[in-house]
Amino acid sequence: MSKNYVIGFPRIGEKRELKKVLEQYWAKQTDFDEVKYVAESLRKRHWTYQKEAKIDFIASNDFSYYDNMLDTTILLGAIPQRFQHLKNEELYFAMARGNQDSVAMEMTKWFNTNYHYIVPEISKDTKFALNSKKVIEEYKEAKELEINTKINLIGAITYLGLSKSVDNSDVFAHINSVVDVYKELLLEISKLDEEIVVEFAEPLFVKDLDTKVLSLLKPVYDALSSVAPNIKIVVTTYFEHSNEATKILVNTPIWALGLDFIHGSKNLEALEIIKNSNKVLIAGVIDGRNIWKSNFEDKLALLNKISNVISKENIIIGTSCSLLHVPFTLNYEEKLDSEIKSWLAFATEKLKELSLVTKQFFDLKLSLDDNANIKKNAEENAKRKISTKIHNAKVQDEIKNLKVFQRADKFEDRIKVQREFFKYDALATTTIGSFPQTPEIRENRKQYKANAISKEQYEAEIKKYIDDCVEFQDEIGLDVLVHGEPERNDMVEYFGELMEGFAFTQNAWVQSYGSRCVKPPVIFGDVSRPNPMTVEWIKYAQSKTKKVMKGMLTGPVTILNWSFVRDDMPRNEVTKQIALAINKEVDDLQNAGIKMIQVDEAAFKEGYPLRKENIKAYEDWAVENFRLSVSCAEANTQIHTHMCYSEFNDIIKTIEAMDADVISIETARSGNRLLRIFKEVAYKQEIGPGIYDIHSPRVPSVEEMVEQIKALVEVLPKEQLWINPDCGLKTRKWPEVKESLKNLVEAVRIVKNS
Known part of the structure; x- marks a missing residue:
């Protein structure tokens, strides 16, 4: 059984290659073929890094030229009227950035992160239809590299829940139409391989949802799970706990649930429910939002707490969310204070952490290098706690003696x-x-x-x-x-x-x-x-x-x-x-x-x-x-x-x-x-x-x-x-x-x- 799982990976490139080529394209200094070439090179490199780090579940369709929500809008054919006369990359970037004739679509923060997404525009007249081959093409691209990926999609409920109604109509009135498009897509996906894992990201489920939205979960995932027997559906949530949704999802035919145990510690309360359902749990214990080195002892203690309820055979160890929210690698940090650097882990380092925690938790064979890295991790975490770089007595005294807090x-x-x-x-x-x-x-x-x-x-x-x-x-x-x-x-x-x-x-x-x-x-x-x-x-x-x-x-x-x-x-x-x-x-x-x-x-x-x-x-x-x-x-x-x-x-x-x-x-x-x-x-x-x-x-x-x-x-x-x-x-x-x-x-x- 596969043991570890990365929700998603940074896509900008370790030296911001995607940023640079996009801006050259927008400035008319290069053509879109060069953008596509750079993007393909980055995907290949990112998949290879994860494969070399012994990651079992590697994502495809987590890459985007601009934003995954925008990609989903294109995929679902929900293109606002003012852009419908445009095609291909001209259409895509006009929706994101606007052009001289049309104002761009609204942009807002992705939950409580500093990432921004392009807000879908929905009206009662919006029509949905399968409109992109990107998902299929990227899966095949990875397959040619002999990498079997799980396919990332934005869940239908999160997509609509984060959309803007431009005419005050109910965005969720379209739920069946969106699910129908996803069913058509899943049927196409099912032809690609004997068995494929499809991840539906549903971070909306970590918010306080009303009864109406919660009532959609079972029919949506009953329908999606019934499309093809060779598709294993994963529903991931992150940034908080999703206990209300978990109670419903365990009663659907989905294969696995991905939960964030770093920023959603209350997910621990739902373990008994998951156990009784016999669902696979993807336990997000490697922090995808901050850059501090994992403390392996703490991670193993948390995983042992989880495994006291959930059988180890039903646990996969994962990142808490996509690694999109952390930098790419520490490799180029030549000027950073060496002591501070020893406390940090960026995306590629987190892959190695995930691999090592997986080996320790599942009692897999450790190499000499593995043992050395585990020992080094313990030493560096211990040194950080007592470092003189961290504490300033003068600042602490000033804070204690503060008296005035307003004008x-x-x-x-x-x-x-x-x-x-x-x-x-x-x-x-x-x-x-x-x-x-x-x-x-x-x-x-x-x-x-x-x-x-x-x-x-x-x-x-x-x-x-x-x-x-x-x-x-x-x-x-x-x-x-x-x-x-x-x-x-x-x-x-x-x-x-x-x-x-x-x-x-x-x-x-x-x-x-x-x-x-x-x-x-x-x-x-x-x-x-x-x-x-x-x-x-x-x-x-x-x-x-x-x-x-x-x-x-x-x-x-x-x-x-x-x-x-x-x-x-x-x-x-x-x-x-x-x-x-x-x-x-x-x-x-x-x-x-x-x-x-x-x-x-x-x-x-x-x-x-x-x-x-x-x-x-x-x-x-x-x-x-x-x-x-x-x-x-x-x-x-x-x-x-x-x-x-x-x-x-x-x-x-x-x-x-x-x-x-x-x-x-x-x-x-x-x-x-x-x-x-x-x-x-x-x-x-x-x-x-x-x-x-x-x-x-x-x-x-x-x-x-x-x-x-x-x-x-x-x-x-x-x-x-x-x-x-x-x-x-x-x-x-x-x-x-x-x-x-x-x-x-x-x-x-x-x-x-x-």
Whole structure:
């Protein structure tokens, strides 16, 4: 019997090969044949790595050019009307990125991760039909390499549950149509081999599902399991427990259940139910979301706990979720502190861990190398616990002695002072902070880090960029300016590099969406801020204009949620240390005359627990730590924040409790439905709804923006509104940025004069 199982593997490539070729293709520097060639090479390499690591269940169809949910939309033929005239790769990338004629499909976070998926658009008229051969082709591709894969699919219930109804119709009214397409696909799959495992990923099952959705589970998996006797169906869930779904799934003919025992410890409560059903359990015990080396003793203790209930013959050891959420390999980390490096495991290292844990648990023969690696694992985990790199007594004392956790003045009083101090009009214009990171800026930073140029040369280039950026904003008439952030590689990494307790990698990239990759910092110890991090650059930018210059900081909750976080301390305590460091930066900025400061919490929502029972505790400490980070701000210091991809219905009161003076939000892809929530609760603070989508290269016209602003004013009074793009402009090109922002300013002028 096969003993181990990898849910999915990173697809961007160990040196971001897919990212690079996609961006060359989009820039018309290569054709799609080259993209296909690189993609095929990556799949071959990734399957081979897993085969060499002695992984029994290796996935096919976990690869994607952009996103697996988008692939599923293509597979099911659920293509929105505005794209139906397009074909092949033009269709695919237009749906993801938009084009000059059509707005892209909405993008949002995949549960509580930093990965984004393309949201399917469903209406009562949506027709489903089998529309892609990708699943079959990739299975055959692996077969030619003599690798038998299990086939990964997004489950029908998760697909519809994560879709957006564009006409308020019930998305689950289509469940039978989606299942019919999957049945047709399974029939095709059944012809490929004598026996095939098909995995349906159903992470929606870890949320609090209503009775109606739960009632779909049995008919759906009864139907899918009956298609062909040579297909073994696995249903996987991850990121939390799925006990309600498990109780139903054990009464269907599926072959196996995949459960996450790292982030869903309550799955242990369902073991007795699984035992009585005689289903195979894929026990997710290798963490697919964090980068700390497994402690083999802990893993074996957990597996033994599971095997006290479930027979070993019915256990397969797996990853907790897809390894998509961790970097590819430690092989290229030549500059990382060797002690810290010894505590880490990325995707390829986790394959080896999975293999070793499998051998130990099932009492398989261990080689001399295996025994050496097991001994080394125990030694390195023991050393980490007592390392002097982790603990900072001064930070711990400061945290114990904290007394002030919020601003002294109420918003109603502050805003009067601020409007008098800054003298800005209704519909004030600004941007979210970053401007394009040009090849020249990246090269300048790279050369400086490599000691190829002096500090003076590096800073001269940064200042030149800031000069040009400020001059452009002044010239087009923006009201509140930013310095463009040319000195910053990433909104989290930049701050982490200037704080103690963070480590940084050379090549630990993780896919965020499409070709967009991030390199999360590693929080390994107590966090502190030795010196000011942004003050000199913002002061310099302010010296170049008479207009207000916004200081730009990343908030403590976002820094936490976009980092790999130490697992030896509660997350709320780690956040408190970061908040204290940001607090000191806010104070230094206001003392330097920078009185408008944006503390971005772009990732505030994505840290939310997936179960309602855990939400209040998260909200309490997340809000407390944001408020701590700005608690020193004086009445005439205006605090802005920014949030991405958030459905605000359920957290609007929490946003109010954060007590920022101005919040900017992404609304361009979702219309005014987000904004109406702010009106419904009589939200008092000021709001900057994004009026155009920065994730697309498309330049919106003045007329479009005028209509967008007028629509905003219908919902909220103009005195409460700021006008800005959806998000930062870092990933865009200067020509489209300049044209878009000129159109934005002109649109505001027209609305004000109408």
